[in-house]
Amino acid sequence: MRLVFAGTPEFARAALERLHGAGFEIPLVLTQPDRPAGRGMKLQASPVKQFAQSQGMAVVQPRSLRLDGKFPEDAAQARAALEAARADAMVVAAYGLLLPPWVLASPRLGCLNIHASLLPRWRGAAPIHRAIEAGDERSGVTIMQMDEGLDTGDMLLVESRPIAPHETTATLHDKLATLGARLIVEALELAACGGLRPQPQPQEGVTYAHKIDKAESAVDWSLPAAVIERRIRAFDPFPGATGVLGGEVLKLWRAEVLPAPASAPGGTVLQAGPAGLDVATGVGVLRLTELQRPGGRRLAAGQVLHGMAVVPGACFTSGPR
Structure with missing residues (x-):
């Protein structure tokens, strides 16, 4: 089976590596253009591009796939590459560009998406973050047949995983990336022999995982301690929860709710x-156990306090928005 792969971050790279290892022929990879990153803000290739190039795969990086959009020359180049690839299917994982109808109709078996949620819960851009933030007990991966809607296509394979009590976006991301990589191989093997049984998504239980905004990092201390603790885990590693104490912006990386x-x-x-900072909230008390000062490293709160004069009665304010 010949595949086109479309994806950008580490979540997608895990799937591409698994597909390559399983022996699928991948004549073309689509990924986002290189972006400035790091302290020097040098252009950096996406994890998907780095792996694809290491394996000698052809890579195309259009800024848009809309033939009538702002970058029609990019879309035309991508269309020519897709036609030349003669793919049986396209696998899409956290690509970051909308697929217009001409792309969805291009491969013989259509486009299969690896989505990190139990659809129809958490359609949209940030399903892992929002599941933790909301206090969901389970998450998982849905392999979906893509259509023109936002994560509205038929479900092909679904597998769930529990969300551990201290799960962060970083740890759940890695678990779901591994799960998604395995499921897409299984889905394609079933597709090759006509074994897939598409199921429409339920009409009930639809929620949307809106993209994470940096402004959300500022902690609202009027919220209950349990809500703040979940947000701290949901925003690890990005954008990181923040609070201002004594005029200093601290990143809040780990906390626990006290009874x-x-x-x-x-x-x-x-x-x-030594155990941390106990902070009053709108409902209950939150103990901050891992912090980061500006320019410093993530450390146990007790270590951070060695260099800060913090006394009971001091007050956190929200971080910069």
């Missing part, structure tokens, strides 16, 4: 010691 009522306004430091 105690709040006895002060939200954001008030109740206790500072």
